Amino acid sequence: MIKVGIVGATGYTGVELLRLLAMHPEVELKTVTSRGEAGKPVSELFPSLRGHLDICFSVPDAKTLAACDVVFFATPHGVAHGLARPLMDAGVKIIDLSADFRIKDIALWEKWYGQTHGAPELAEQAVYGLPETNREQIAAAQLVACPGCYPTAVQLGLLPLLEHELVDASSLIADCKSGVSGGGRGAKVGSLMCESADSMKAYAVGAHRHSPEIVQQLSLTSIQPVKLTFVPHLSPMIRGIHATLYARLNVEDVDIQSLYEQRYINEPFVDVMPFGSTPETRSVRGSNYCRIGIHRPEGGDLLVICSVIDNLTKGSSGQAIQIMNLMFGLPEQTAINQPALLP
Amino acid sequence: MIKVGIVGATGYTGVELLRLLAMHPEVELKTVTSRGEAGKPVSELFPSLRGHLDICFSVPDAKTLAACDVVFFATPHGVAHGLARPLMDAGVKIIDLSADFRIKDIALWEKWYGQTHGAPELAEQAVYGLPETNREQIAAAQLVACPGCYPTAVQLGLLPLLEHELVDASSLIADCKSGVSGGGRGAKVGSLMCESADSMKAYAVGAHRHSPEIVQQLSLTSIQPVKLTFVPHLSPMIRGIHATLYARLNVEDVDIQSLYEQRYINEPFVDVMPFGSTPETRSVRGSNYCRIGIHRPEGGDLLVICSVIDNLTKGSSGQAIQIMNLMFGLPEQTAINQPALLP
């Protein structure tokens, strides 16, 4: 059994992690920390876990965490910077769901996250945890940065095109729609039911923190410099990301559909749907899948790729478990193989 | 492996059954019938099942069904009447999710369902499939009538009181709120998003078909004749039933909380929460639990019991699998033990 610790599990990625870990046959949950909720049973904060978890939140304890095989960080940005090093020295594997280790360029991280980077040397060492590009590195890593939700949907939707240099990398557009859970469980006016239900709006147009992450990763596979216009929208749903991706072909005769199908043929969690499909976010609700539908309106040179994930599962906690499975040599789909909840 | 057939799986109870059976380790799905969708892959109608089910809908075939170990009916009322007998003669076990075999009084059934009963002799033989009252009979049965969604929530909420004759059985009130999926996947104006979202209304006040079912079953444990005022409400959510139950105590000194805890102490899917809890329907979303919160406002004689289930899981397809597990001697929680999807 893998001894697991979770630092900071009071948010939505936390409860999603607990939901999935509770059914993981190889996991023993040793500690779940929260300074604010210390002493309270986890299932009191999240009654959905009653009958599945008998553990209480506790103040983070270095010794207890160091005795774990792996520690997940589901913390605000900056926290893992300080806590990761001693755990790693103790031999613990780290899976960080925050943005602390996603960006390699320290100055860039500091610019977008508005704070000093607390562990630049670890950022270099960290493996970016997208299994579809980094499976082997993840398996061998001690520290993995779990990708952001938007970056997961956008990368999986664009990768085959960039890997084959089929599109103009300098004019990419990602028009993304996210459920409100992407904003977290914090008490913010903008996330209130009466502010976000039955309405739609863009936000952080061209200025979202996931933008540099996407560009960094896409650039690794693109010869041409990547320029992306990223426009996220707050959508009146709980979970789900729908990325609508626009890319202009620079070749004519190419079977895009086959390309995608070949690229992902061995990927357990990427589903390339038949050409012209329009995947619904609910078709991945609570599941670890990314579903992709490819369109080429009027046979023109502008491709429209629809890529949908559950932001809390493949976009965060499900992917984190996929990473853990890889790091511990378990079958990659363990505990994250269930179909979506529909309706 | 248990060879399973499903008759009529194009509705919400159907897709929920498929979602759960897809993960059942002892089940082999042999046939999924639908006249209207025959020939179409199940996962085309329900893309959430892509990667999990490789089967197509087919026209119901007597021979194929007769070769199954168990056949689920997820059909409109009346259909199972005609199809059950030959399958039973062939030794097939039947789990009927429709109302065809729930009511013992044939005339009563005909009055409420507005059609002639097609199999009175089977109605007598059928076991009412609420495991919390009929576990042994279910295990031994060949034909089980899966309880309705409202009846499940209401019975589990009231049973301990009636079993101990603690309340006035002639003045029971069940004020119930159901998600829209309770109305099925049929194309009806009243179930449209723009008709049912962001609104609340009562319907079928004192005249809902689940009323005679509840009264029949509660009467089995009550010495006093049962009279129930049942008021269902259409609530703007996809899944979930919240039953708010009002019952007047006829004794004074009684520890209701302990009574409930004792009654359900060995029930894997009934969760008696601490006294005064207010269970949320989302705490059981997609799970097979019933959570119960008990209230006694101002210590008076009117009890308020909150009982919540997911209408498609414990209220239908999850319970159907619980029944199947019992009928085949499997651990009762197999394939239906996952926590709720929250948020």
Next chain:
Amino acid sequence: MIKVGIVGATGYTGVELLRLLAMHPEVELKTVTSRGEAGKPVSELFPSLRGHLDICFSVPDAKTLAACDVVFFATPHGVAHGLARPLMDAGVKIIDLSADFRIKDIALWEKWYGQTHGAPELAEQAVYGLPETNREQIAAAQLVACPGCYPTAVQLGLLPLLEHELVDASSLIADCKSGVSGGGRGAKVGSLMCESADSMKAYAVGAHRHSPEIVQQLSLTSIQPVKLTFVPHLSPMIRGIHATLYARLNVEDVDIQSLYEQRYINEPFVDVMPFGSTPETRSVRGSNYCRIGIHRPEGGDLLVICSVIDNLTKGSSGQAIQIMNLMFGLPEQTAINQPALLP
């Protein structure tokens, strides 16, 4: 033109008041106060008002307020206690949307609201602002306490029965479902979209602050002592209250439908629907109506009354304007006569 001031307009009752006042032909909005938002244009906080209001939030100023003909308080409980007296001395009329002056029994108010009452003498003087019972007193009042949302729906639904002593006043039940806006615009975890959407729960069972208000007012018309079990539920919608009321008849031959129709025949905002109707909350969304549907299941002695309002309109700001119209001798329906927004 009536010179109007609003104290504390950053919440949902505030923006609803502004929406309606913006179209009131006899109103000149002189000041809208908010300490937190002082200096910011009202239409910046509420872009829905762009093009309709050119005013900025300002710090409450005694002189400016005293120059108004009427001041609305849309403030947290306790604020109006301190501010009302000097304004009244200056001849200003006060319409208080908070609970500060709703309860006549000072000790009772202090018990339920957990603070010392700041203006007991005004509580005595204040008129309870339900036009359907207090039209003349409101017209003559200087200080009116605008009823709570639940109390409005419950009183209008039960009044005719109690006025004629037709039901057992000691066993009343109000099972109420409210939209999330009833919880206000404050940043609270429980009001987040991801906590309250697609779910249903009871709260404050038998312990809601509106309970003593309802009992106080119903008692005024009931000879028999009133005992009410009040169970509010948080419902996944933005606006709306659905009160399902249970009352036991103590007479046999009575035409309840006619009774209600007669009682409300001259009420512009109470709509008694045909017997057996099930009013939807969306049928009053954004409007000042209360719609009532009367049921007598199986012709028995338990009446089921469905009473629906928009909690922010008839349940608060619309009613406040109805009160203002009465206080200033305007046609009662001015500016609040529009139909509901449906769908």
Next chain:
Amino acid sequence: MIKVGIVGATGYTGVELLRLLAMHPEVELKTVTSRGEAGKPVSELFPSLRGHLDICFSVPDAKTLAACDVVFFATPHGVAHGLARPLMDAGVKIIDLSADFRIKDIALWEKWYGQTHGAPELAEQAVYGLPETNREQIAAAQLVACPGCYPTAVQLGLLPLLEHELVDASSLIADCKSGVSGGGRGAKVGSLMCESADSMKAYAVGAHRHSPEIVQQLSLTSIQPVKLTFVPHLSPMIRGIHATLYARLNVEDVDIQSLYEQRYINEPFVDVMPFGSTPETRSVRGSNYCRIGIHRPEGGDLLVICSVIDNLTKGSSGQAIQIMNLMFGLPEQTAINQPALLP
């Protein structure tokens, strides 16, 4: 008083028209037709109109319609083709909310709408009813084609750019998100609450009927041929369209914000928000406004324009009344000047 008839008022544009006309001071509603609902009070189908409309649906009667000053068609495509001519001969003005007269190219209309055009000569005569481009022609017209919902949002968002030839007209992208009411009140599985709530999907990618309408109208102001990629999305909300528009600048030094502000300075229903604003659809819910926010990410050459309307108001019935006001010389804002319903 203007004598008004409505043909086909059982859908969402119908009830929206009725909601707004009910408050129009210059309108007398003479007839509301529906073959299916003939004889039923309009307010029975739409209880939100109780107390406002005393009229019953009736079978369309040529004589009654011909006695009207203006007739609105809120009918399925093709119906107005057959009925408009005789009414026009009788001197009646026609405002058609369907697509029957929006497209000038008859062959194009027939291709996209899959039926023979029933009145080509009227299509030529019809005025396209976007007041922001065609105010004078509308005022003088006898037959006006009310623009589609998407076309309204997209045109208002792009017009200033095309009028000044500032962008590459051959690479326009409109990524649009619509509420479910855009799909109408017909009983379709895809519009069910349980199919469309809490989910997001694209549909008719590059193949939506509003595409030729948009291109036709934009082409009128663009010297360069217009090529538009139009990707509509079904969004889990009742009302609202959010058009996110991407256009590539072909000039460098230009103050886009001023350009928009100048273009719409006299438009009562187009609100150009401050540069960088992200309008919410709820800020126009139930109102006739279009709100626009302009973005230029990183000061680059790709403009992002956010344009929001209520699809049933400015996108249909509100605009129809704006058209009527123009046709009858009334103040343009009559009866459609109310602020949005928020929250």
